[in-house]
Amino acid sequence: MAEKIRLGIIGCGGIARSRHITGMTILKRAGLDNFEVTAVCDTVEENAQAVAAHAREQQGAQPVIYRDWEEMVCKAPIDAVDICLPHGLHHVVGIACLEAGLHVLVEKPYTVTLKTGRALAEAADRAGKVLAVAVPHRRMPGQRAVAWALNEAHLIGEVRTFFANYTQWRPPRAPEQLSPAMVWRYNREMGGGAGVIDSGFHFLDTIRYFYGEPEQVYAEVRAYRDGAPVVAREGIAHERENTVMALFSFKSGVIGTWCWSFAVAGKETRDCVINGSEGSIEDTGYSNRFVVYHQFMGPGELRRRDGTYLSMEELQARHRREIGPERVQQLFPNGVTDHFAIEIWDFLDAIERGRKPEVDGWDGLRTLALVEAIYESSWSGRAVRIDDLLAGEVPSGWQRDIDAYWDQHPAPHLVR
Numbered sequence: 001m002a003e004k005i006r007l008g009i010i011g012c013g014g015i016a017r018s019r020h021i022t023g024m025t026i027l028k029r030a031g032l033d034n035f036e037v038t039a040v041c042d043t044v045e046e047n048a049q050a051v052a053a054h055a056r057e058q059q060g061a062q063p064v065i066y067r068d069w070e071e072m073v074c075k076a077p078i079d080a081v082d083i084c085l086p087h088g089l090h091h092v093v094g095i096a097c098l099e100a101g102l103h104v105l106v107e108k109p110y111t112v113t114l115k116t117g118r119a120l121a122e123a124a125d126r127a128g129k130v131l132a133v134a135v136p137h138r139r140m141p142g143q144r145a146v147a148w149a150l151n152e153a154h155l156i157g158e159v160r161t162f163f164a165n166y167t168q169w170r171p172p173r174a175p176e177q178l179s180p181a182m183v184w185r186y187n188r189e190m191g192g193g194a195g196v197i198d199s200g201f202h203f204l205d206t207i208r209y210f211y212g213e214p215e216q217v218y219a220e221v222r223a224y225r226d227g228a229p230v231v232a233r234e235g236i237a238h239e240r241e242n243t244v245m246a247l248f249s250f251k252s253g254v255i256g257t258w259c260w261s262f263a264v265a266g267k268e269t270r271d272c273v274i275n276g277s278e279g280s281i282e283d284t285g286y287s288n289r290f291v292v293y294h295q296f297m298g299p300g301e302l303r304r305r306d307g308t309y310l311s312m313e314e315l316q317a318r319h320r321r322e323i324g325p326e327r328v329q330q331l332f333p334n335g336v337t338d339h340f341a342i343e344i345w346d347f348l349d350a351i352e353r354g355r356k357p358e359v360d361g362w363d364g365l366r367t368l369a370l371v372e373a374i375y376e377s378s379w380s381g382r383a384v385r386i387d388d389l390l391a392g393e394v395p396s397g398w399q400r401d402i403d404a405y406w407d408q409h410p411a412p413h414l415v416r
C-alpha cells in the first residue's frame with residue numbers, strides 16, 4: 001500500500017493514552033510506519049487533546065479532534081478506527097464504522113453479550129472490512145513461548161490440567177471512590193459484568209490460545225458483600241462479582257479451573273500451573289496481583305520428570321531459536337515485543353495485506369462465549385456447553401436484560 005492507513009482513535013481514556021498511543025510510537029520507531037493518526041474523538045475534550053498531542057509529537061501532523069463519534073465517522077479523513085470505548089459501545093460504534101466502510105480494531109472484551117457480538121462479526125463480513133480484537137497478552141514473549149511449548153514442542157508431554165487460582169482480600173470501594181473509568185464499569189449495560197468479562201477476557205483468550213476450543217463450563221459466581229452473599233441466579237439482583245469458581249473442559253481433553261476471590265481474608269491462594277504427562281509450566285509471578293488474569297507476563301518455570309528445568313528466560317530463548325528468524329519476525333515484527341504495539345501492527349498489517357487478523361470478530365465471539373458461559377452457568381445452576389451456547393440453544397438469563405437495553409439503542413446508520 002503506497003498511502004499510509006489513516007487511523008482514527010475513538011475513546012481517548014486510560015488504555016488509549018497509556019498503551020495504544022505509546023504502542024503506535026513503538027511501531028514508528030521500529031520502522032513499522034504504514035499509518036498515521038488523522039483523527040481522535042472523545043466526549044471529554046482534555047482526553048482527546050492529550051492523545052492528539054501525543055500523535056502530533058510522534059508523527060508531526062495534528063489529528064483532527066472530534067467530540068462526537070458520529071460526526072467523526074461521517075467526516076474524518078480516516079480508513080480505520082481503533083475503538084477504546086466503554087464495553088457497551090463497542091458493538092454500536094463498531095457496526096456503524098463497518099457499515100460506513102471503515103476497518104475496525106476493537107478493545108477487549110469484544111462486546112457485552114453474544115447477540116451484540118454476533119451482530120458485530122456479521123457487520124464485518126457484510127462490509128468486507130477487517131475487524132480485529134485487541135487482546136494483547138497472547139502476543140507477549142511469555143505466552144508465545146508457552147503456547148509453543150505446549151502445542152508444538154510438546155515439552156510437557158500430553159497437556160492434561162491447569163489450575164489458575166487466586167485469593168486475596170481487597171476492600172470494597174464505595175461509589176464516591178470510583179474513578180471515571182470505573183463509573184461506567186459499574187453500569188451493567190456498559191460494563192456487561194465485572195472481573196469475568198473485563199480483565200477476565202484476557203485470561204479466557206489465553207486458555208483458548210493454549211488449549212484450543214472449549215467444550216463445557218460449570219461455574220459458581222458470587223458477589224460477597226457484608227451480610228448474605230449475592231448469587232448470580234435468576235430472581236436475585238445483579239451485582240458485580242468478586243468471587244468465581246469455574247471448571248472448564250476442552251475438546252483437546254484438557255480440564256482446568258479458574259477460581260478467584262477478592263472477598264476472602266486470611267491465607268492467600270496462588271496457583272498458576274499447567275501440568276502434562278511429562279512435566280509442568282508454572283507462572284511464578286505471584287507477587288503480580290493481575291496474575292489471576294494475565295498469565296506468563298513475568299517469571300516462570302518449566303520442569304520435567306526427567307529432571308529438565310528451564311526458567312522462563314531459557315524457555316523463551318529456546319522458542320526463538322527453534323522457530324527460526326522468519327517466524328520470529330512474524331511474532332515480533334522488527335524486534336518489537338510490546339504486546340499493545342504488536343496487536344495494533346497485526347490490525348494494520350491485516351488491512352495492508354488483505355489478510356485475516358490473528359483475532360477477528362468470530363474469534364472474539366468464541367472467547368466471549370466463555371465469559372457468558374460462566375455467567376449463564378451460575379445463573380442456571382447447570383453446566384453450559386459452548387457450542388450449544390453459540391447456537392442459541394441455552395436460554396439467556398444473565399444477558400437478557402443487557403440485550404433488551406441494546407435492542408432499544410441500535411447502531412445508527414452513518415454514511416461517509
Ligand SMILES: NC(=O)c1ccc[n+]([C@@H]2O[C@H](COP(=O)([O-])OP(=O)(O)OC[C@H]3O[C@@H](n4cnc5c(N)ncnc54)[C@H](O)[C@@H]3O)[C@@H](O)[C@H]2O)c1
Binds near residue numbers: 011012015
Ligand atoms: N488491553 C488491556 O489490557 C486493557 C486495559 C484497560 C482497558 N481496556 C479496555 O479499553 C476500553 C476502554 O477502557 P479504559 O480503561 O481506557 O476506560 P476509560 O473510561 O479510561 O476510557 C474510555 C474513554 O471513552 C470516552 N467516551 C465514553 N463514551 C464516549 C462516547 N460516546 N464518545 C466518545 N468518547 C467516549 C471517555 O470519555 C473516556 O475517555 C475498554 O474496552 C476496556 O476494557 C483494555
